[in-house]
Ligand SMILES: [Zn+2]
């Protein structure tokens with residue numbers, strides 16, 4: 001003991017006398033300098049001269065002399081060469097496993113994400129998938145991302161059209177929102193659906209006019225019978241390869257934390273296997289679906305909130321309504337355009353009855369499990385607020401730190417933002433909607449409601465730690481495009497939707513860094529470049545705060561670093 005202390009004293013004395021630092025045992029110890037280093041700590045932009053990384057952690061953010069000393073002798077000195085260094089992006093909400101699946105599905109997105117402009121294009125994309133898969137009769141073909149508003153026909157494809165092109169293969173086309181799908185007759189047969197099938201609670205089967213025969217479109221919970229087909233088991237090794245490729249794509253876009261926010265029962269062991277085998281090169285925040293609430297909450301089956309081998313079961317995922325562009329989001333006032341399958345007072349519908357929502361809130365809050373809910377329409381948001389109040393009253397505990405996340409919070413009212421603030425509810429916004437569907441929202445909702453979609457500026461002004469998300473695969477995994485939509489709020493047709501809700505580039509970055517860390521209860525370990533935090537970094541070719549607002553979407557990722565190790569380098 002004495003000898004050790006003595007040696008340590010001599011070493012530290014030597015350090016004082018000669019000004020040299022202790023050698024670093026970490027071969028990845030690094031000092032970054034030579035570019036803008038934006039810490040994202042604080043309300044205003046703060047830059048430091050240098051950043052030191054050692055043993056996967058940030059050990060200094062300050063002057064170069066401080067950084068060199070903290071990194072230790074022998075640390076690599078990395079010249080940013082004018083690149084901008086930021087904390088790695090944190091994905092506040094997306095569906096990483098859907099992205100992995102999409103790697104073996106037809107891309108039915110309209111430009112700029114894909115090339116589909118008509119139903120004929122859909123048929124040819126699915127045909128190309130069939131050829132590339134060498135799919136024989138009976139093999140399921142899945143397409144993802146079709147958007148009727150962007151098709152020449154301005155409608156959903158029908159089962160009949162798919163039957164004509166693919167009479168011997170089940171075909172499922174996922175709508176861009178993920179809240180509805182079109183199935184052909186072969187897929188319906190496998191799912192056991194015919195003209196006698198009734199609409200399930202929280203869902204709708206669209207029928208051929210004047211008959212009960214399904215036309216092909218299945219909304220919300222009516223999609224459930226098809227899930228076993230879409231998620232047909234694939235060999236584990238194939239799945240792991242797809243997950244690896246998916247995370248590589250997130251990392252190439254600067255994400256050091258990805259989200260998988262609707263884990264179905266059969267995917268839980270898959271994610272766990274990926275973590276156990278060291279496949280998760282960046283962190284994954286996973287939310288099991290609420291269908292498993294009673295098996296998972298309060299039963300000790302999983303450890304909630306613990307990040308291990310890159311995987312965290314962050315909370316429980318609910319979905320209380322549908323999508324605004326699909327006109328299934330639940331509103332207090334009707335849609336202004338015709339709604340498929342609805343004749344009067346068409347306001348969408350809730351996916352979960354209020355009583356059940358209340359029960360789930362009590363269950364989660366009692367067991368300290370964080371809640372996340374997909375929730376778009378203001379009527380659905382009212383239900384969430386009511387459920388929160390019900391649960392706190394039931395338990396007799398008011399707690400502002402539950403951080404219940406209302407994912408999307410799109411068609412909000414100003415009074416609901418006041419409630420969020422007073423109750424500690426967190427919005428995760430989806431400003432990409434303004435670009436992709438802003439023009440559609442204007443038609444469907446009218447100017448006032450459309451302008452207030454994803455009201456990020458109002459939320460931040462109120463001091464709410466709002467986040468922003470891509471909801472991939474609904475929109476691409478592209479944080480710079482996401483920041484661009486938050487800052488510019490330009491629609492496809494080029495109009496600015498809700499100019500008052502535009503945020504500054506710094507606020508847009510906050511929503512993808514420190515605020516997103518807060519959403520995950522990780523603000524002490526992630527989200528900013530501060531001593532003691534994990535060395536999750538992204539290098540960009542330009543500084544988002546210094547380019548013209550419209551150029552933010554052209555910024556490219558140069559390198560992504562997870563826990564001090566490079567996980568992506570631009571070629
Ligand atoms: Zn959603």
Ligand SMILES: [Zn+2]
Nearest residue numbers: 094095374471
């Ligand atoms: Zn989603």
